[in-house]
Amino acid sequence: MAPAVLIVGAGPTGLILALILLRNSVSVRIINKEFNHRIGSRGVGIQARTLELYDILDILPGIRKEGEPVKKEGQLNFMAIYKPGETEPVKLVPANWVQAPPDTPHANGLILSQETHERVLREYLQQLVTTVELATELRSFEQFPDHVVAHLIKTDVDGKQHEERTEFSWLIGTDGAHSIVRKQLKFPFLGETRPEQNMAVGDIVIEGLDNRLLHMWEVPPNLLVLRWNHSSSQLFSYAYTGRADEKTLTREEFIEEFHALTGRRDLTFGEAAWMSSYRPNIRMVDRMRDGRVFIAGDAAHCHSPAGAQGLNSSIQDAANLGWKLALVEKSLSPTTLLDTYDEERLRVIAQMLQLTTKLHDKTWANGTFARFQRPSELSMLGVNYAGSSIVLEAAGAGGAESDAYTTAEGGRVQAAYRAPDAPGLVRVGPADAPTRLFDIFCASAHSVLVFGGDAAEYASVADVLARLPKGSTQLVVLLPHGAMSGGNSEVSTGAMVLEDRAGHAYRGYGLDADELTIVVVRPDGVVGAVISAADSVETYFRKIFV
Structure with missing residues (x-):
């Protein structure tokens, strides 16, 4: 008998959704068209709200073991800013570590490369006797009133392809910004692309740099930022804006660009683990469900990495959909409960795009890296579902027109907002x-x-x-x-x-x-x-x- 849910795409969104469904005794098949699991740091910032979800899911220990706090207790500085040709920073940006209050034990975020993040989630999935099926691609699907038929292509180790048509109760596309699920649903991906803001991104080993700091060089209009991956490694992730096209830099080209921008030749470069190019896409759908088919994560919204909201918003998509779908699949809730996935998440995503675009524009303002205070909203602790039809709110509450990215006021717990912790x-x-x-x-x-x-x-x-x-x-x-x-x-x-x-x-x-x-x-x-x-x-x- 086929599993109840087919999840297309095995990034953090799909993996978390699979974990939630399995914890709710709903069978899952999760596939990935790639032959190997993805490499590269990609999305690295895990916000406080996501850490809280991981705590509730009892997967936080594995995440904490591999990750590092964004800002450590007692750490004086967070970023070093240099002038070209100088080895000592001209400015040190202080760390903004906060003492976690009892109701918010994970107030400081975590740095964890997406490659490692996904591996940890797959390990938790294996404990539930489920693995990601690699080299398995969704080609098309057909919907019926009580099921979905998926047309899959599986490629074996010899390169031979095998066709498969399998029936599922539900299909969920967590297959990224180029989502085949979204495209087949013909959901418009509304927004804009900014090709003039291309940047080179990747991971490379650099010996001679402090691996507890971000490092930045700025020679307008060019900017280079290096971010540590882990204090046990000299692997740095880079973002470099001095590219006018989408061509991916080679390792040698990056080193040449680095020398030209920074004027530094005192550093030793090692292996380049992953290299790519990136241009901002600021887009979202106007709905996330059609019958028995859903999309989540980058398949439904993509945006600037400013603020580290993308991966976290995607995981919150999975958290919102997972428990609702489980109840409907087990015939405990009406299918109308699934309408609230769109209702609750689209309002939040729309505001998240506004927030990340504003941060991105400040970063690119006049070709310089703007020095601005990063807003507290980035922790996502204030993200709420005010106005939701399944939330029982007090009279006079703000409703759907209220800010989707703000904390509750009045010092009292409120419906539609996060539930605080309480130790002791x-x-x-x-x-x-x-x-x-x-x-x-x-x-x-x-x-x-x-x-x-x-x-x-x-x-x-x-x-x-x-x-x-x-x-x-x-x-x-x-x-x-x-x-x-x-x-x-x-x-x-x-x-x-x-x-x-x-x-x-x-x-x-x-x-x-x-x-x-x-x-x-x-x-x-x-x-x-x-x-x-x-x-x-x-x-x-x-x-x-x-």
Whole structure:
């Protein structure tokens, strides 16, 4: 029997989507037309919001092991700026490391080459007994009311091609900016290309440079930036704007251009691991779904790398779609739930394009690298789904017309925004085991957090959840510090009972222990509802389940 979902493209978007679906017991086949896994650093910045998702998915340890913080604690400088011919920088740009608050444990981003990033994700996929099928290309597909037929071409080691027509319940294109899925759907890719802003990009070993800093030379209109990949290596990624065409530089040509721009011959060049060219494409679709076929990631939007939003936005596409598709595939939710993928993500992507284009334009302003403060929005912690039809928002909330890239105001948790973490919790029971909310949140279930209230109110919420599909929700009762000295006889059976011993949950969520507040957290870590009565819990879940 064929898997339920065919994922076309095995970059981070497709890999994360596969992981989420498999964690939700939905079978997946993921293919890549290339004969080998891609090399090169490409997208390297992993933002705070993505790290939070990885934490909830329990894949953060492998990512952290391979990556490095963008800005390290105690690090004085982040970038060195040089004049041509000089070996000492004329300016050192200070690092902007921030102390992570309890509700945001991953406030500082991570640097990780995309090549390594994808390898780590494939390793987690293998733990779920799934691998990427290489040398397998989607040529076309046909949609039917209850399935999709994919026409695939598989190429063996001898170069012989084998045709295959296989039926799937769903097809998802995560196959990049040149997506065959998007093209066959005939979705317009709206926007612009800027060929006059071509740049050379790649990875090359350079001995003699500090591998804990970015290095920059600027001789208008040309700019060269070198970024470290890892402090254990002398491999640097480069971006060089002094190219008038799309021809990829050879290693020797890059070294020649480097010498001409920097005037430095004191450095030793090693292997060039990957070299390419890049020109800005600023484009997005006006929809991401047609029936049983979806697109996500670069297949749906591409933009300047300024701000390191592309890869992260793509992964958030997968997070948004994954849990919804799983519920529909298991017949727990109506197919109309899938309409909210477009509804929620397009608003965010449109603003992300505005943000990254503005940053890109500042970088290219008058042919110089503008010195500007990078906005805090780049962490993506404020990305929200305000105005979504499946979010139960308080009266007076901003709605869809509000900023999609801003944090909630008022110091209180809000529907449509990220659910904060809270460490210092203790699971009430014989062992009093310590935990935190990010360890409780689940990629395969809604977490219903109950603050304040009494045993009767806990029981009312539990009764509502008992009528929902088994395993689709988990009830978590958060008691203020000192509320229980032992046992949990006052709490309804089936609830996970946590004591907020450090006080971070009530403070971080801005809630009062004397008032009942119910916070519903979706499987993607987004707050679906902030409500004050059990019947409102039922109102929220009527938006989700059949």
